[in-house]
Amino acid sequence: MPFSQLGLSSTLLNAIHTRGYVQATAIQQDVIPVVLSGRDVLATAQTGSGKTAAYCLPLLENYVRAQANKSTKPNTRVVQSLILVPTRELAVQVGDTLRSLGQNQSHPAKLAVLFGGISINPQMLHLRGGADIVVATPGRLLDLVSKNAIKLDQVTSLILDEADRMLALGFADELKQILALLPSSRQSCFFSATFAPNVADLAEGILRDPARINIPDTDESTPDITQRAIIVEATQRTQLLRHLFQTEKWSRVLVFVATKYTADLLSTKLRRAHISAEAFHGEQTQGKRSQVISDFKASRVKILVATDVAARGIDIYQLPVVVNFDLPRSSDDYTHRIGRTGRAGEAGLAVNFICADAANEAHFRLIEKRHGIKIAREQIEGFIPDEISLKQTQTITPTDPNGGIKGKRPNKKDKLRALQSQTIAQE
Template identity: 60%
Template structure:
């Protein structure tokens, strides 16, 4: 099916053609016509399925169809969880808008940088704001913009917005928006919190749920390697060198770990840089630019990088530390195997994390053999937690099995009668 059957303007059809998009993805095929009709949309599809274009094209077409006013008023607000995703969405909107007869101003705002240039950029108004919630509220507090004329709200990566603790900020922002508006709600996963938010926001939405067919799933080979905790960096260095990996995105659990692992790799002669939320925006931008240009071999990142980073032809992702949730596992390994390319996802599993990895396998309905690499055979032994119904005096018993307050009161009453 070509883009021409979706109801897009000739200018936007030229824009998608210029960007090399020959046919819409399933999420675009279903979401774009509904959004163009002004319907609320609840969209669910895997990472890398083309959700950005699914809302960017309708936004731009609706702006062109609106009668021009004397001054620019923010007609569309796109909320995203991370700086990198904000930049990516803004770049997509600006690129597509180049083909339009009437200029569209897209303003991207996020924290971690000075607010003053962003306030200057909002002078004279703007058509579309792409923002992280915290910085948007800062700008609203400075009276740098108003949301009273917003006609369309987009929540992109809604699950990640809630994961990063933006629920209070979202409530404040929603209270400032006009009640009559279109809502486009996109998420890769739909945990309970996201379902509740969708129910609160959406009015009679068109539900677009794209379940990937086996032939449409990313071509990602998954491996799990057993290794002792203290030898993970050595194993990582060995795998990079032995397999001549050109670029590797490595996920660790903490900001401190990104610095430590990257430093050890550099000392071993491998170009590596840390990537985490405490870095300045300039540094984060430079690291990503160097990684995309293959000037860096390894980026060691926290989960802040799990969304919003789109690196073409990234061959390998390594879970140096396992993610805390099965959902994060999906987002991490989804950084590779994009746009029809093949990829490799490697997870290091130490003795303490075997049970957690089995849970990830169960949630994803996969079964991976736990490999060993010659010279890095683990010596640590996995310890299965002992479960007993007998409460321990030292720790108060096992959660779920220790007596409740009511149980204690009943026991005391029974003892008093005897």
């Protein structure tokens, strides 16, 4: 469907054309008219489906319409639209989308993109005179509210993007505080690639008779991502990564690891092998993270070694390959990791390193089960594990039916209760 049929102004249509958008994606076709009508929305769609533009376009259209009804430009602006996101990277991405789509407006909206990891003072200065649209991470937004730098009592539209990720990162309390600052008479929209039970509970308590929009995976909408699984000894993964990068002539690779320490160590080893590589994780300053992403997008960095902070909110144009050096802890994280490739109609490749041990194999089998897929195991000449390790991976009977997936394993309290029960039984 062309964007011209979605009720958008000529100014926005011109901006859409400039960005190279041709046809609205499925979620954009369904969401834009509903948001323009003022109704609450609960939308789920896979990563890379275009949901950022799906809510940015109607927010900008509503701003254009509101400006058309005003005779003069206000000296002081009030926050009309608030977009909450879980990470700094997603905040920057959403801000870039809004700027790009709104650049041709005669009176462009004043946009504020707010996140932690940098000095709060420039953000406070930017908020002098108010803002029309705010994109923010919850913690930094509350910091600015506490300093009276921003008021949220006149917000008419609230967007929660990646709501499940915000809850997973522990933002539940911050969300409650922010919601208490907003007027009750507002439009609220939830967007996410997955719809976990805790998100459903949050949505039920906030949304009013929402339009439920679910874009199912179809042959047309499913990203074109080839998935591979390579069995390898844990100690040979670095050499295998180098081998694949060189022999398969990958132009850029996003490599996911489990810890910040591994990200730093692996990137250092790759640089010693004369491969341009950088780490990307939460302990870096915002300036460092921004520079690394800029270098990776420009191909000055060939391999980006990242923790899961990069699994959502980073949009790398034409990223050809994602490698799971360490397997993700959850099946949802697997979705978002490999979703960094195969975006916007491009083909992508996701490579999984399966360590030659029973636990790693069991974990990946559960990820396969939850995604309804089965990926053939490969062995690469020169990196074939010993026969004992291979036999273990081929004949496993995992005792943990959950395979160690995050959220399903016994936590410390469960283990303590089990130990106490055993002690009582023995006594």
